[in-house]
Amino acid sequence: MKALLVDCLATVDGKHRTTPDVIGTGPRYVASIVENLGWIVDLIEIEVILLNSGILKSEYDVLMISAMSSDLKAVKLLISMWRNEHGDKPVILGGPISFTDKVVLLDKIGADIVVVGEAEKTLQELFPLINDARDKLRHVKGIAFKHNGKRVFTGYRERLSKEEYNSYTPEAKYVQNYRFYKARRVYVEVVRGCSNFYRPMRTYGVEKKICINCGNCFSNDLKRRLTCPENIPPGCGYCSVPLIYGYPKSKNINIVFEEIRKLVEAGVKRITLSAPDFLDYQREELVDDGILTDPRNPPANTEAIEKLFEKIFTIPEIAEEKISVSIENVKACLVTEEVAKLLGKYLRGSTVNIGFETGSFRQSRFMGRPSTPHENLKAIKLLRKYGLRPYVYFMHGLPKQSRRAVDDTIKAMRKAVKFGAERIIMYKFVPLPETAFEGYRPSKYVLSLSRVLVKEARRLNRELKNVFLGKTVKAIVASKDPPIAYMLKHGPYILLKGAKLEPGTVIDVKIEEIKSSRLVSGRISKIYKC
Structure with missing residues (x-):
């Protein structure tokens, strides 16, 4: 049996526009799991298929698609092309897009099966039944499909334990299926999940939910933070990571090392240690039962982080700086002098991302942010001090974007540049499915304020662009x-x-x-x- 797995992640309409030099981890995990089930798997980027649609004429038994909620247009186009060549052969859709309205995915987009949330165990149960009667799929947790014209959702699957998570590793060989892989940033997942179990003050959607200040989000009992009497989703109001993946679980040092070693052997030159917050790495080992739902305490597990770096830097090509290693994101509230010094020791000269989002303390608190604007500025200063190059992310069009919040954000952007930010990245807020802000749509007045923020970000970046x-x-x-x-x-x-x-x-x-x-x-x- 032969599967075609297409990476549509962050392509929107079928083409990478924002991060064309990135190769993510998800599709490589999926390809490895399906291969271990006895299938032949062809992993291909959607851009390659759009350049050469003849690829679809090959004999495949199933199409698998990995995508984000913003990639609906690309996914719809790909499924249409598949149907023209393969008729009713099954289409399986997964990735962050799986939390989109199932009416859209199953009826309008035309997927046959949607894998919701973490896919590893679901795929192991699903693929042996792929050619059986649809009714048998009811016993597979974590999928949505249509049977006798009706949509069926089998319910959310329990998230992987840390031990289960560490039992899955992507095969390095699949990175060679990507164009220009030797030059692109190849992501190696070291943490899955997020420790921010604060919540926004309200939701936007069909049902309006308002925080009643029960205290759960700030409780010293970390298990208590898992629940909200008003059912407000955990994490920042615009983000789906805690909802999909739960609290953090980290990869074993030796597993990370082996994956990187094999990627180096395959010819990869740029490696990024991927995590919603790299400083959550093994921080769950410092709390009872590994339930890390506090984004601020305990502090970063610097002992584990240093051991990880020490192991990685035993690879000669990395130690000699022929191959670069970087990290993806950090929460500012965990950046201390000790942390910045440690990161600078191993990653000097590399970039690091800080999610600032807003310069307004009130707006930040409303959204459920883990770090304050002041802490973000302090982190930028510390990271620059020890030789890192902060990229700072802001977002416009968010709830509570008032004139005052915009003024505070402009001041924060200017200070960020003064303190050492190398680039200001201004994103447009896009509501994600099943997040607290899913139903929010900015007014014309808010959009007019967004233009002010975008204009200032562009001005600052023009000043910064001559750095090279x-x-x-x-x-x-x-x-x-x-x-x-x-x-x-x-x-x-x-x-x-x-x-x-x-x-x-x-x-x-x-x-x-x-x-x-x-x-x-x-x-x-x-x-x-x-």
């Missing part, structure tokens, strides 16, 4: 035509002048021109031998 001008940076060739390279330790994409080199070649580039905050151009000054 005249500097020589180490980079990796991504493609010959166009001649594009990615900075080894992340940054703007580089349009190369002169020689066209093989993808994966490590080079030094002198930056000669700043085209935008995301694109620079330069000449090759050195070519490294492999």
